[in-house]
Amino acid sequence: MTQYAVIGPGAVGTVIAHEISKVAAVKLFGRREQQVVLNSGSNDYKINVSSLLLNSDTFDVIFVAVKVTKLASILPALQAMSHDNTVIILCQNGMGQLDMLHEFNAVQAVVYISGQKTDDYVRHFQDKKLILPVNQELQRISQRLDATKLELVVSPDYEAALWFKLLVNLGINTVTALTKNTAHVLELPEVMQLTEQLLQEGLRIARAEGLDFTAQTVQDIIAIYRTYAGDMGTSMYYDTLAGVLLEYDYIQGELQRLARKHQLTTPLLDVCCTLLTGYQYKR
Ligand code: NDP
Structure with missing residues (x-):
């Protein structure tokens, strides 16, 4: 039986572990042994968390759902809990961090699971979908989890999905983090205009990387932003409120690196990166 x-x-x-637990054995690992509560719909579920440091088991499929800023710190534990055929599914926003897992059989999922953790309480808002690259082993894992509500979508359009999500994050994460405001901030026409211009720069980077995106892509993203509840915060917004490190280096930072590789001029992105670097400085 597959060990997850x-x-x-x-x-x-927590959402991933809860769904898998409906059909298979799964262990959820954190920094320490504890119990978290998952609120989904009108139900609360108590979920046991095991200490990653104390683990001595190996697993066939490992979902990694720590923030990018914590990825390096779990690598020794990840090594110890993997065997030669272990598949690692990195469930994170951003791009470029998969390089840190080059010694593993690892793929990055495009994550459509929306929630927020406060202390030991996780609220799931919407979606339980992970988009994955085409690969027979991933297809098999997806089939095995078919009876759960966790959708593992193995997609030939994976690359475009990863980029689309990156651009979605570029706009909304940047403006919510830098203004320390929720999606309400997009109600200001000047902020919406700035967000759109930032997306235009992201679009040019994506196109330079070979993505078949058009001006419509930016409009599609703006249309998504318009569906957001005004009080919705992004993870980068919550991280600035908490005063912790941001996933900036693998979202805005990665886009800036790619812009430089293609010798693209991205003045707005550069200003945002400078301010975000300033936020991270000596933190
Ligand atoms: P959270 O901060 O809610 O969860 C990360 C968890 O990792 C925390 O419980 C944290 O524990 C734990 N952790 C940190 N360090 C370690 C460690 N060394 N060993 C074991 N566990 C550790 O993050 P999210 O779930 O929100 O985000 C995960 C990824 O998914 C990010 O890349 C994010 O951008 C992406 N994402 C998030 C979405 C969302 O709606 N939340 C939507 C789409 C993508 P502790 O609490 O003890 O610090």
């Missing part, structure tokens, strides 16, 4: 593990008992990891 999930690392990171937060908004994303």
Whole structure:
């Protein structure tokens, strides 16, 4: 029987572990042994968390759902809990961090699971979908989890999905983090205009990387932003409120690196990156 593990008992990891537990054995790992409560719909579920440091088991499929800023710190534990055929599914926003897992059989999922963890309480808002690259083993894992509400979509359009999500994050995460405001901030025409211009720069980077995106892509993203509840915060917004490190280096930072590779001029992105670097400085 397939042995599943999930690392990171937060908004994303807890939902994944809870769904898998309906059909298979799964262990949810965090920094310490504890219990978290998952609120989904009108139900509360108590979920046991095991200590990653104390683990001595190996697993066939490991979902990694810590923030990018914590990825390096779990690598020794990940090594110890993997065998030669272990598949690692990195469930994170951003791009470029998969390089840190080059010694593993790892793929990155495009994550559509929306939630928020406060202390030991996880609220799941919507969606339970992970988009994955085409690969027979991933297809098999997806089939095995078919009876759960966790959708593992193995998609030939994976690359476009990863980029689309990156651009969605570029706009909304940047403006909510830098203004320390929720999606309400997009009601200001000047902020919406700035967001759109930032997306235009992201679009040019994506196109330079070979993505078949058009001006319509930016409009599609703006249309998504318009569906957001005004009080919705992004993870980067919550991270600035908490005063912790941001996933900036693998969202805005990665886009800036790619812009430089293609010698693209991205003045707005550069200003945002400078301000976000300033936020991170000596933190
Ligand atoms: P959370 O902060 O809610 O959860 C991360 C969890 O990782 C926390 O429970 C944290 O534990 C745990 N963790 C940190 N360090 C370690 C460690 N060394 N060992 C074990 N566990 C550790 O993050 P999210 O679930 O929100 O985000 C995960 C990824 O998914 C991010 O890349 C995010 O951008 C992405 N994402 C999030 C979405 C969302 O709606 N939340 C939507 C789409 C993508 P502790 O609480 O003890 O610090």
